[in-house]
Amino acid sequence: MRAQPDPSRIAVVGVGSVAETGNRSAPHHWGRVGDPLRVSRYDEYGQTKIIAEKELVESGLPRWAWLRQTGIFHPGMLEIRDPIVTHATLGGVMEWVSVEDAARLMASICDGVPEEFWGGVYNVGGGTGWRLTNWQLQLEIAGALGVRDIRRWYERKWFATRNFHGHWYTDSDRLQELVPFRRDTFADALRRAVQANPALRRARWVPPWIVRNLVMRPLTLEHRGTMGYVRDGDEDAVAAFYGSRAAFEAIGDWDTFWPPRPSRTPSYLGHGYDEDVKPCDWTGAVYRDVATFRGGSLLTGDVAPGDIATPLSWRCALGHEFTASPRLVLTAGHWCPECVRDVPGYPRQAEYNTFLAQLEGPAAAVEG
Structure with a gap:
């Protein structure tokens, strides 16, 4: 692009990830662009996004923007059968966005944006109604499928207690102000996802022990599954996702689990300078x-x-x-x-x- 006759006629938008900022547990579950880049262990994807972001910001191009994309909620999520589901900490949070709104954002940028949009790094999030805990997401999906008690599908210790990613944004409304793209509510997106997966609506009739023992347990034992790390004695991975073997062994059953209730009041990390100075x-x-x-x-x-x-x-x-x-x-x-x-x-x-x-x-x- 720099080699073109007039680079100012070309604009480029790079898409990053919330994975760039890694694990953000309460009380630090609120974040903004400018917070430390701190990728979770084994997350090479997040590392590549940091490298790409630096390449674009330092490119010298006259018109660019970088979007740190959050989790995109789409119908295919209900069909995910990948061990990464065991990495999602029950106490973690994510400010989601629907796949339709994410696409609308990109289309709107192509249609034209204010000049002040260019040269910025932005968090992409759905706003207040999309700020969920990971446990809340589990309950909402289960409820939409008619499953009364999602805990009967899982063992609590299958889920990592750290080393994932996700936080709520104090600054995601800024992108909405510059490029309006939000139309969806989480309830509407969830309803569409269930409608797109009619076979999953039979989940309520499947005995929980079948899901737990024939679907979920084998998944946890696959490559990258948390129970695979435990079974294989991969102490580095166990420490990454649980703190230590002892911490894993100390995890109680569901009767000792307290649903997370992180503060809804935004909080801010210091960036080391007076941010009122332009x-x-x-x-x-x-x-x-x-x-x-x-x-x-x-x-x-x-x-x-x-x-x-x-x-x-x-x-x-x-x-x-x-x-x-x-x-x-x-x-x-x-x-x-x-x-x-x-x-x-x-x-x-x-x-x-x-x-x-x-x-x-x-x-x-x-x-x-």
């Missing part, structure tokens, strides 16, 4: 404060005030040197590319990085 007024002093908040330093000496697109040189607390524009660091939450790839090292990084430490405490890791 980007056009950002200076080297602002960037040095941001670097210090992350345990690192700004290496570039002379910085042009208000230039947020030119990459600067930085050093993280562990001594890695890298380049990144102020826009990438302050607005999008990027930091050291080597450290973000070292997922097992996040707790150690947080000892020096106050920015990351906001999410690395015990309360931010355990769910359900």
